[in-house]
Each structure stands twice: as structure tokens, then as C-alpha cells.
Amino acid sequence: QVQLQESGPGLVKPSETLSLTCTVSGGSISSNYWSWIRQPPGKGLECIGYIYYSGSTNYNPSLNSRVTISVDTSKNQFSLKLSSVTAADTAVYYCARTFTTRDAFDIWGQGTMVTVSS
Amino acid sequence: SYELTQPLSVSVALGQTARITCGGNNIGSKNVHWYQQKPGQAPVLVIYRDSNRPSGIPERFSGSNSGNTATLTIRGAQAGDEADYYCQVWDSSTGVFGTGTKVTVL
Numbered sequence: 001q002v003q004l005q006e007s008g009p010g011l012v013k014p015s016e017t018l019s020l021t022c023t024v025s026g027g028s029i030s031s032n033y034w035s036w037i038r039q040p041p042g043k044g045l046e047c048i049g050y051i052y053y054s055g056s057t058n059y060n061p062s063l064n065s066r067v068t069i070s071v072d073t074s075k076n077q078f079s080l081k082l083s084s085v086t087a088a089d090t091a092v093y094y095c096a097r098t099f100t101t102r103d104a105f106d107i108w109g110q111g112t113m114v115t116v117s118s
Numbered sequence: 119s120y121e122l123t124q125p126l127s128v129s130v131a132l133g134q135t136a137r138i139t140c141g142g143n144n145i146g147s148k149n150v151h152w153y154q155q156k157p158g159q160a161p162v163l164v165i166y167r168d169s170n171r172p173s174g175i176p177e178r179f180s181g182s183n184s185g186n187t188a189t190l191t192i193r194g195a196q197a198g199d200e201a202d203y204y205c206q207v208w209d210s211s212t213g214v215f216g217t218g219t220k221v222t223v224l
Contacts, residue, residue: 047213
């Protein structure tokens, strides 16, 4: 059974770059689409973007200029970088899998809380 | 950008039927997915492609989608169904979530 696990710093300073990694276990990353989704405290879910295992990406237009998602198939991992963070980027960050860009997010990581604060 | 609107809250008596709506422009032309999220936990998929239940999801969860409204129905609501529920579609290759509905089982 495929499982996802987020990892990375829980605290990031304003104006710096948030970096997270999602490790895929129990299956290969070399298929499907892999996404990052976030949820500010007490608020709803927001898609950040996705990467296909081949490396093609798509980002939410509201975050496009600050987001980079990459994949490392040799490590079965994909990563998120969000630059120039502010307090508004404080959220639980989830990684998730979807088969296509019409399908549901069927598998989610447990999420990791990232706080932006000096 | 595409927007999905859900009621902020829905209350349902134990054992009765709850209906959660998700409104969007011509949403009937899109595949709608529904997620259940309990406090402190990651979302769990309960309905995919409008009306399909993943393995392990009880039959009391069902979905429909037509026109400008998609609906998640919970028949025979149980205390364990109390949670936040989100609808989701894809628009221009970007995932879009609804505003979320808190379901309270009385």
C-alpha cells in the first residue's frame, strides 16, 4: 500500500524559502501525479501544484511566481519550494497522489505544520 | 478563477439524512470529488467522480452532480460522520476545493 510522508522544517523566517519533501513508500513514484496542498489554521484546503513523474509541473496561478516542485525518482521523493514566505504561508502542508488531472487525491500524507515567524 | 461554494454548516439528527451542496458554474460538466476531514487529521476521499465510493467507504455515503450543483448525501448519519467535508474539481489543470462544510450530528 502506497504511503506518503512529508518532512522538513517546522519553522521558517519571513522572506526565506520554505522547503519540504514528500517520500513515497510502498510503490513507485514513476507514475501518477504528485501534488502539494496546504491548509492554514482553521481554514480550507488550497492546491499549490503538482508534478508528473516525468517532471512536468503545474502551479496554482495565485502562487505561481513563488513555487517550485521537483521530483527525484531515484529517491522516490518529490519536493516543494516556496520562496519569499510571509505569515500568510503558515499552514499544514500535505502531499497527495492523483492518477490524472481529473481524478481525486486518493492518498494523502499526514501533513506537516509549517509556521512562518521570526 | 473557478469557485466552489458550500454551506458553512449542516446539522443532522442521528440516523437521519444530511445533504451537503457544492455550487459552481456548470459543475455538472466536471468530475466532483468529496473529502471528509476530522480534526487534526488529513482529508480522506469519500466520493470520487461524482458518485463512486472508494473501497472501505460505507454505502451511506453517496453523491450526485448536475447543472450548477453537486451534492454529497449521508444517509443514516452516525456520530462518527461529524467532520468537515470538502468538494473538489479540476479547472484548467489546477485543483480547486470548495469552501468546506462542517457537519454536526445531533
